[in-house]
Amino acid sequence: MFDRIIARLLGTRWLMRLPIPMYRWGLGWLLGSRLVMIEHRGRSSGEPRYVVVEVVERSGRTLRVASGFGTRAQWYRNLRANGEAHLSTGRVRRQKVAVTLLDADASRAVLERYGSEHPDAWRRLHDAMAVAQDGEPDIPIVEFGPVGPDRGSAPA
Secondary structure: OHHHHHHHHHOOHHHHOOHHHHHHOOOHHHHOOOEEEEEEEOOOOOOEEEEEEEEEEEEOOEEEEEOOOHHHOHHHHHHHHHOEEEEEEOOEEEEEEEEEEOOHHHHHHHHHHHHHHOHHHHHHHHHHHHHHOOOOOOOOEEEEEOEOOOOOEOOO
């Protein structure tokens, strides 16, 4: 029952969009270090789009996030189509980042580490996404890291 409630809340667009103005106004730091706003381009419209998601792993200057709704999530599809993104995390605003869509094995490894570090959050995410995806969930991971030849700038 609780999983169905979480799945329904996560699928409620207006509710999930509530944090976006906070990031756009430079107040993302109020939401803590586990959330990040991704600015990406619509694959058809080319218009800016925004989504706030949980960071499931940080490694140096690299962030990894899960696409809980799988490859059908609009933000995931947009990144797959054009591979361009800016991140806002805490006090960092609109940092251009390199985008890498991890394969199934690499995604599974990240999620296993996340599950070890945050077992309750992982159980809730997994179970809610199983309800939302109507079966064993496909949860791909997107990696954001430094851009440029020297890979010298990245999200904080």
